[in-house]
Amino acid sequence: MPISDRQPKYKRILLKLSGEALVGTEEFGIDPKVLDRMALEIGQLVGIGVQVGIVIGGGNLFRGASLHEAGMDRVTGDHMGMLATVMNALAMRDALERSNIKSSVMSAIPMSGIVEHYDRRLAQRYLTNGDVIIFSAGTGNPFFTTDSAACLRGIEIEADLVLKATKVDGVYTADPVQNPDAIKYDTLTYDEILTRKLGVMDLTAICLVRDHLMPVRVFDMNKSGALLNIVVGGNEGTLICGVNND
Ligand SMILES: Nc1ncnc2c1ncn2[C@@H]1O[C@H](COP(=O)(O)OP(=O)(O)OP(=O)(O)O)[C@@H](O)[C@H]1O
Numbered sequence: 001m002p003i004s005d006r007q008p009k010y011k012r013i014l015l016k017l018s019g020e021a022l023v024g025t026e027e028f029g030i031d032p033k034v035l036d037r038m039a040l041e042i043g044q045l046v047g048i049g050v051q052v053g054i055v056i057g058g059g060n061l062f063r064g065a066s067l068h069e070a071g072m073d074r075v076t077g078d079h080m081g082m083l084a085t086v087m088n089a090l091a092m093r094d095a096l097e098r099s100n101i102k103s104s105v106m107s108a109i110p111m112s113g114i115v116e117h118y119d120r121r122l123a124q125r126y127l128t129n130g131d132v133i134i135f136s137a138g139t140g141n142p143f144f145t146t147d148s149a150a151c152l153r154g155i156e157i158e159a160d161l162v163l164k165a166t167k168v169d170g171v172y173t174a175d176p177v178q179n180p181d182a183i184k185y186d187t188l189t190y191d192e193i194l195t196r197k198l199g200v201m202d203l204t205a206i207c208l209v210r211d212h213l214m215p216v217r218v219f220d221m222n223k224s225g226a227l228l229n230i231v232v233g234g235n236e237g238t239l240i241c242g243v244n245n246d
């Protein structure tokens, strides 16, 4: 049976897209080809009845910590980082709409006239109607990341799974970009991530999902078909959850 005819395992998901991965083959900013491919893959999920919330990072444009290292006030840098995620969200909505996928952007920071202010109950209603919701501006607070925002929104909207789409194909014993000999895990518990100090997601995000027993799957956003495969129950990347039976 083709995957697209299979029943989804998850009814509602929160997809975290790495900002840095949006650069694709460009030198800076956003590669429209990456957005179009993501829109196509998200459309496949919507097509089989999955409700999709999205959080996009801003690492392709600005990160507060990097701006601070270059001399800027940290909070100002974080505000710039959060605004960067709104720009990415607008670009993602544009790609979704060009693919005829109904979508809205909500921002944790009020931005009247550009996007809607984040409202959980409204977001739940949109999701139930089958609209894709892009949650932008992170948590709205400095000193956080969009990984924490993704876990927070995932818990708030009562998603069945948080999916972290990134440039690596799972969680490794060490950063695989720096350590080619690192070994990939199939499953990890929240506590294993914390005690082994595995850097794929920030610790605030891991503590949040641990406290709410929200499963997280880390996978390669450049692997075509991986997203759909996960949603129908396939085994891609690394699953982070409360129990490790490996
Ligand atoms: N143990 C590890 N296993 C896997 N990846 C790791 C590990 N430690 C560090 N990393 C790095 O974590 C990165 C996660 O990247 P990602 O681009 O998703 O970051 P982000 O900060 O969440 O998003 P953004 O790009 O929007 O800032 C991977 O690219 C990988 O290089």
Ligand SMILES: O=c1ccn([C@@H]2O[C@H](COP(=O)(O)O)[C@@H](O)[C@H]2O)c(=O)[nH]1
Binding pocket: 019, 056, 057, 058, 059, 062, 063, 064, 065, 077, 078, 079, 080, 081, 082, 083, 084, 085, 137, 138, 139, 140, 141, 142, 143, 144, 145, 146, 147, 148, 149
């Ligand atoms: O809740 C949040 C989320 C993000 N930020 C700032 O935005 C940038 C971009 O987010 P990434 O997760 O790194 O992609 C981040 O570096 C922070 O500076 C924030 O302040 N609060």
